[in-house]
Amino acid sequence: KQEVTQIPAALSVPEGENLVLNCSFTDSAIYNLQWFRQDPGKGLTSLLLIQSSQREQTSGRLNASLDKSSGRSTLYIAASQPGDSATYLCAVPDTGRRALTFGSGTRLQVQP
């Protein structure tokens, strides 16, 4: 059964820093990986989806990479801002059901 792990569980940085969030998965036979953002008490907002054939996907200050062979993905946030404070989750789809298996998330706090 697929397991998804995110490190670190929590991160606090000063505004302006570049930072990297890590995601690892045990079964490398995935066809994509999705990164989400969740604000406290709210639903999930999709940030980026990387197909298995891609190595990177960019949206504004966000860049996600995928290395299937090593079972890892990273989310790079450039020039962090207080508005980036949230929990970031990565998820991979189950091959058959298309439902997602989620990591436990990284709670990010950007200090002004």
Added chain:
Amino acid sequence: DVKVTQSSRYLVKRTGEKVFLECVQDMDHENMFWYRQDPGLGLRLIYFSYDVKMKEKGDIPEGYSVSREKKERFSLILESASTNQTSMYLCASRTPATDTQYFGPGTRLTVL
């Protein structure tokens, strides 16, 4: 923009009540999902539906049922609410065309 709406943001019910959680999506997506999110346990799949009138059990279906009579609407039913069903409930929809899952704002259910 894809929009997934859920009938209530907050709900308080009593033990033994029958509870209906409604989810509506406006993008003609074939697949819909119900997850619950609990501290320390992350997001877990309750039920999913590939298409109208089709439903499949997820990882934690006990105590729940679902209904999908129309493509845009996926309902989660708690037949007899119990205190251990106090949780955040998240609905999502997906189309195979893009593979991105879109989430609703969530319903925080408290069972007293």
